[in-house]
Amino acid sequence: MNRLRDVSIGHKLILIMMLTSGISLALACAAFMTYDWVSSKESIAQRLETMAEIVGANSTAALTFDNAADAEETLRLLRAESHVVAGAVYGDDRTPFATYHRDAVQFVPPEPEPGGYRFETEHLVVFKPIILNDERIGTVFLKSDLEEMDARFRRYVQIVVAFILASFALTFLVAARLRSVISEPILKLLQTMRRVSEENTYSVRATKQGEDEL
Amino acid sequence: MLQFYQKGARVVGRSTLVLVAIVVALLVLVGSKDVGGETSAAPSEFDVKAAFLYRFASFVEWPEATVSAERFEIGIVGDDPFGSAFEPFRNQPIEGRRLRIVHNPLITDSGGPQILFVSSSETGHFAEVLRLVADKPVLTVSDIDGFAARGGILNFVLRDKKIRFAINVEAADRAGLKLSSRLLKLAEIVTTVSVDRDAGGGE
Secondary structure, X not given: OHHHHHXXXXXHHHHHHHHHHHXXXXXXXXXHHHHHHHHHHHXXXXXXXXXXXXXXXXXXXXXXXXXXXXHXXXXXXXXXXXXXXXXXXXXXXXXXXXXXXXXXXXXXXXXXXXXXXXXXXXXXXXXXXXXXXXXXXXXXXXXXXXXXXXXXXXXXXXXHHHHHHHHHHHHXXXXXXXHHHHHHHHHHHHHHHHHHHHHOOOOOOOOXXXXXXX | OOOOOXXXXXXXXXXXXXXXXXXXXXXXHHHHHOOOOOOOOOOOHHHHHHHHHHHHHHHEXXXXXXXXXXXXXXXXXXXXOOOOOOHHHOOOOEOOEEEEEEEOOOXXXXXXXXXXXXXXXXXXXXXXHHHHHOOOOOEEEEOOOOXXXXXXXXXXXXXXXXXXXXXXXXXXXXXXXXXXXXXXOXXXXXXXXXXXXXXXXXX
């Protein structure tokens, strides 16, 4: 803090103004980014759940009449959504009936869970029951990567950093102009005081700049 | 007698442990029979066909006027090959209605079974049946070869050891039935092959 004391008044003022505007901007950005993170997580999960339900509804006949090829065809439509990494349809015996993988590799789908979604470190996993006639005849499993959210977050950080830099620059300009409002009267007063003590004259008058304390 | 542990004043003797071991062994034997879920016997051909017949109801729409509130009928013409295959579905309502199996049902202008299965015993003389129900809202099903091509709606066929089906969409239209696209995409689509031409030509 001593260093700060030694800085000139003008610079102190600039620093203070930049600091306050920087902090408020950073806080506001943090608040918005957090809200966006949470709500985009929710909307991604909801979208994947909707996809799972659509896949399920279109697989009811394939499951009912034991046509795995048709169920696989339905799953393959997921190719259109590039973020979906893998998918599977299970029968009511909870064993995999049809599977899909974005990279066209064979994979072992996990044990089916009752329902809902779950975020893992790099993926979003969704399970949705397949219902026909009020009866659960199977389950849909979908797994998507979080690349969309990550990309969005990266873009946000870029925008925020750019904005903070821009606001610093602007604040600096404004501050540079405005500091003289404060610092000039003080410096003039100092000057006058010095002259008084140097020349030992009391006839020197300080000129009033405004109606504030000075 | 050996004392294994004491819990308060109780003492477990060796003979008791032997008894417990026998009971556990019996339980394991009985339990292991059920491992793997339901009955160990693979479903027979007609178990599968019965299940399919029952489930077609979820993918077919009958005209509202003909929907009876109480019963959903599956009629069987000819010899009954199903035996007890419909047992698992006895108490499961289809579309909210109780299942009823009728042998050699009556087909009237106003009613009849929603699904009519023509058994293979009728091979060679099912044309009459088809003529009778052609424009009534009855889903005609059979495993007779060429049934759908002769105007039946649904034909069981065997492909790669799996039971699949062929559907004659024109026949379904004529009967006033709407088939779900999900059912149609699983089926081989068949058109009526007219054997005897009638005066007005085909339609």
